[in-house]
Amino acid sequence: MKEPQIIVCAKQIPDPEAPFSNVTVNVEKKQVAVDAPDVISPYDENALEAAIRIKEELGGKITILSMGRKVSDTVLRKTIAAGADALVLLEDPLFEGLDSGSTAHVLSCAIKKIGDWDLVLTGRQAGDWDSGQVGLIMGEMLDVPCVSLARSIKIDDGKLLVEKSVPVGYEMVEASLPALVTVSNEVGELRYVARSKMLGLLRRPMSIPKWNSKDLGCDIDRLKKLQLTELVPPADMGRQCTLIEGAAQDQACRLAEVLSELR
Amino acid sequence: MSDKAYDAIIIGGGHHGTTIAPYLAKAGLKVGVFERLDHLGGGAITEDLPSPGFRGNFCAHFTRYYGHPAYKEFNLREEGLEYTFPDTNEAIVFDDETSYVGYAAFTVDDPVTGQTRFNEENVKKTYEQIARFSKVDAETYLDLTEKYRSKWRPAFHKHRYSPPTPWGVPDALEELCLDPASGLDISMQYMTAKHVARYFFESDELRIITLRGFLTSWGVFPDDVPGLNIIIATIHLTLGWETAAIAKGGTGAITSALVSAGTKLGVDYHINSEVQRVLMENGRATGIKLMDGTEITARQLVVSDNASPQLFLRLIGEDRITTHMKRMARSYQFDRGELFWGTVGVHELPNYKAAKDNPDVNCTPRTYFAPKDLAFMEDKYMHEIFLAGMPSKMFILTAPDSIWDPSRVPAGKQSLHVEEFTCPARIFSRKEWKQLTEQFVDVLFETWAEYAPNMTRDNLIVQRITNPVDIQDTHLDMKEGGWCEGNCSGIQNGRFRGTPGGHRTPIKSLYQCSSGTYGGPGIGRGSSFNCYKAIADDLKLWKPE
């Protein structure tokens, strides 16, 4: 068969591991501000890792598709350093704050514009809103077989074989290509990119196509923003922490007492 | 109704909070220090690093607190702060197995008083070291050493321990520049670090160590504008003028001694006591409110050991300051001084290839190993760091303190501090910092073994390397994880550091003593001492000599 053409949809979000003290909820403006660097949503990184493994076995091409009001190509270049081949950025003020269905619509338009593809991979959910909808809806819109929660993905003799995480273990499923798969973290984390490779890549000029809603021929009436009626901070989760001090031995002794009391 | 009252309240028990407290107490004030964390000292702390059995400095390392007026004023030696003084001072080994060791021109003969003397023998040794690679630079060394002894040194001391002069009134260093015989020129305050290194030295060796020295002591990169005090401080490092000094038991001994002295003078230290807000009445600071709601009255003054953004934006609040102050505080730059810093416990100390020419490279308190690649340091080093978190060529600083202070290590073991610069925390995610730190350790040992073949992973017992995220999470004024409370170059150095007003803030009875003000970062620098002087002037209190 021909070498697989894989598209990975990757969202850029503020570092979800940032401590909660870095998150400010603006009740009036109904906005969340996160004082943290942007990263690729972790499950999307897993999706890229899955794609790279397929490419290592079968060759082919990996295109990263990322959408937003303003996408940082520095963050996305990391995907190239890891093993992706091309980037396409979807930028338009209209793309800001869209609901899941509209996001899936824009991404589907871009995938159709790319045209030649066998497999679309994306994270099971994004690390900011954790909705877990866009991938599955894209499957519907592209009208292709759709598998969620993949823990391993293989292409064998032109067929897609996926180990899908299910509550009792995993299910081995099969589908024809083209197809869409949402990826879970059991796939494994995105390989680490050595700084030398990263440096080489950052210096290399790269042409990154940017497509807006006109380029994509999106149905603008189809683009709906999320309608927030209220945004509030969560209830305080803090507890009074008793610190157990001293040398490791003393700490262990005191902790043993504490644990005995907790029986 | 307030719950308690002090004459003077100090917000933050960091290094400068613990330094100013005994001064205020000695002036007869009842002093209360309020610290957010469960320990005092801020950057001046020593912990079980890299693991129990070892002791290492989590933050600040190189100190010369014996030279701070407080050392004598409060008998800190008797309070347990002892220094030892190695003869070697600063060394660098290069990738071509050459080296340079600077020997202290001023040595301390009497550790009790910390009194120094000019050491001709050491000057000769340093001269010979430099002459091996540059006769011209060796002559420059002699010339500058003489200028340092006669002019720079007294001016620098006066500058460090005097409050800033107002704009238009030359301070001690600006006056020095007006003296044609000083070797300094007023234009130098606008030179970049790269420019300074090129101006004074012709050899790649001294230029490299100067550029790395600007980083070591102030976090100033080659294209930053250091300013006069940083220029003198850095050339003094390059040429190894003042003796190196090792605080027995680590930097934390400074804090213990200061707190012990303060306690005797009646200072109350409150740990785990985070301040929520500075209380004000009619534009005057009247006390503080703690996170738990407790209100504490300041009968005379409040001193903040915080950098300006935290003090003005968080503790005072944007609604209570002018637009100008707000802009200054908001635009304060936290983008320098971030490190991979930590301690490695090893079986044996490094034996550098370069030791064949001079065995002293194996026992110098501040030893760098670095490529002899000036062009890289000048033009690429910082850019690579900001792109990838680590440069492709490492300029590592090490400090083998266990040679002089065996209390840092278990019997038969050794430890070294290691340092390389990195970029602000914001540039990478938490996961990436963790990965970068792991990679740093790998690269550290790979590189180290090229300079000292015994520094392989097998020699490593245990390591703990911190990255900017570790520092940022524990120290609110070290935003972005830099140890220097913000960029120290250009406008954030000298009399304009912090916000207008310096130690005297625009709010009545509110003073600022942190390293985010005039004096800058580093242990024993003058901000707290000078802040006390300003307070003493205003309140007609006792004045130190």
Place this chain on the structure above:
Amino acid sequence: MSEILLLVEAKDGALDKKSLELMQGALGLGRQLGVATCAVVAGSDTARLAESAASFGLDKVYRLEHPLLAGFQPDAWVKGLEWLCGQVNPGIFLLSHSFVGKEVGPRLACRLNTALTTDCLGLSVDPGDGLLVRTKPIYGGNAIASLKCEGVPQMATVRKNAFEPVGEAQSASAIVEMVPDIGEDAIRVKSIKMVEQEVVELDKANVVISGGRGIEAKEDFDMLEALAAAMSKSHGNVMIGCSRPVVDKCWMSSDRQVGLTGTIIAPDTYIAVGISGAIQHLVGMIRSKKIVAINTDPGCNMFKVADYGVVGDYRDIIPALVKKLEEQR
């Protein structure tokens, strides 16, 4: 407005507790709006399940019965439910935020040309426009958003524990059998085999000891196992859990992951080792009765939510702790 519909799920052949919670939420909305509240059970042999679902005061229970609905084949379920919605035109359609709900919800919403909100903690109806107000945590729980969407049916998936389980009612609901039109061609993804694995049910543990990114090596989990063994003699059921990075490294299977995308638990004691406390993890364990944190970083979030904190290296503390616990016996 037309009826409220909810999808009932089975667990080990019986009604899933989550479905009882969902019924409570749906019945509340039904009373408020004055509309019928109905449930659907789907499968190839749904008689018993439909009967159990009928004892909770719902107006109707639809038995969506078809051979292709056996087990859980998402393509067939989506098709079957799409067909049912075409028949009954629900005004609101609710699902549990479960394995099934997460998969079926978005696809069904797309086919019905409506919008779904997932992982809701609360639901209400805006009396002004009659739209469902969906409250859900975002940014891992750092903010709680309420939002509205256009489209019919109004759809949401609801998080476990968002409502109390409904109690049994006196009269049984009517059961309506429906046979959907599902062709073999609807099924594009074929199941080859189901591999059942031993699955750890962390929510059954009295004590959970979890390791996170701070754990330096996979082998170090042996220390946690040793602690679990030492504690299990006196503390009941002690299990090992982890935070997400550990699963990402493939050191642990995902059934041991505690947090937003793992298991949400509330054991008597939770011991977090080398876990900094990203909010996504905290959501999963914050309701633990007592929390103990061991971490080298005193500034980390875990200490802010812990009852007891030990600042130090687990490699020193845990072996000493195990020794101490064993001595105590």
